[in-house]
Amino acid sequence: MIYTLIFCFTNLISGITEAPKPQNMDNAELFNYAVGIYAKASSPSDYENAAKAFEILISRGIHHENLFYNLGNAYYKAGKYGYAVYSYERSLKLHPKHKDTLHNIKLTRQVIERKYKDNIVSFAESSLWVRMVNWMNFSTMKIIFIVLWSLFFGILTWLYFRESGLLRISMITGAVLTGVFVLIFAIMISGRYYFEHIYRFGIVLPDEISVKEAPQKSSNTAFKIHAGLKIKINLEDQAWVKISLPNGMEGWVEKNTIGTL
Numbered sequence: 001m002i003y004t005l006i007f008c009f010t011n012l013i014s015g016i017t018e019a020p021k022p023q024n025m026d027n028a029e030l031f032n033y034a035v036g037i038y039a040k041a042s043s044p045s046d047y048e049n050a051a052k053a054f055e056i057l058i059s060r061g062i063h064h065e066n067l068f069y070n071l072g073n074a075y076y077k078a079g080k081y082g083y084a085v086y087s088y089e090r091s092l093k094l095h096p097k098h099k100d101t102l103h104n105i106k107l108t109r110q111v112i113e114r115k116y117k118d119n120i121v122s123f124a125e126s127s128l129w130v131r132m133v134n135w136m137n138f139s140t141m142k143i144i145f146i147v148l149w150s151l152f153f154g155i156l157t158w159l160y161f162r163e164s165g166l167l168r169i170s171m172i173t174g175a176v177l178t179g180v181f182v183l184i185f186a187i188m189i190s191g192r193y194y195f196e197h198i199y200r201f202g203i204v205l206p207d208e209i210s211v212k213e214a215p216q217k218s219s220n221t222a223f224k225i226h227a228g229l230k231i232k233i234n235l236e237d238q239a240w241v242k243i244s245l246p247n248g249m250e251g252w253v254e255k256n257t258i259g260t261l
Helices: 002-018 027-040 044-059 065-078 081-094 099-116 128-133 138-161 166-198
Strands: 201-204 208-212 221-226 230-237 240-244 250-254 258-260
Touching: 027 044, 027 065, 044 065, 065 081, 065 099, 081 099, 081 201, 081 258, 099 221, 128 166, 138 166, 221 250, 230 258
Parallel strands: none
Antiparallel strands: 201 230, 201 258, 208 221, 208 250, 230 240, 240 250
């Protein structure tokens, strides 16, 4: 009997020792591992462990709207609302019309508003032109533009060899309409490129951070901002970034407190 107990105990220790660490799992195993933790979670720390597993997948270069969506859910359940909003924003950057993400980011922001009662305006309330250029996935936008561009020149080529007739009139109308859509998508692509390369935005990650008047901890605090706030990044100075808000307020915060989009 004693030998049986020793044998079982040895096997138990061996199984624990040989259990693969998340870092050593392949992508499919790691995703299932993270989902399993999330499904069985009973405390904020459990949800945070699920988030850490999802983060490993992201660090491996796997960027998908559903992965960021799941990560946001894990952070939300863990009570880390700034990280949740940041994850949802990254999901929407890949898929602007992701319904579940849109619903959850709205819910998270409502929770944040009730918790902090901020009067500071966030860049989340985008202007009309920003909403237009972010209306759909950038890759999808480019594909539609290429298809329309090819169709437009295909029609023009056909018209060049077609002298007259009712069909020619219809094709001219089609060419005009296609040309208009080509122009619209060209403007949208240009606006999106300008938005992504000239404008830099970030999300406040901790529950609260102090915005300093200068890039140093000893500097005076200009004002405070809270988790989930979307800010504009203007300058970088080593470990600090200069941020601004829609109302013109600006200052310096530590770089590691901002999730850059």
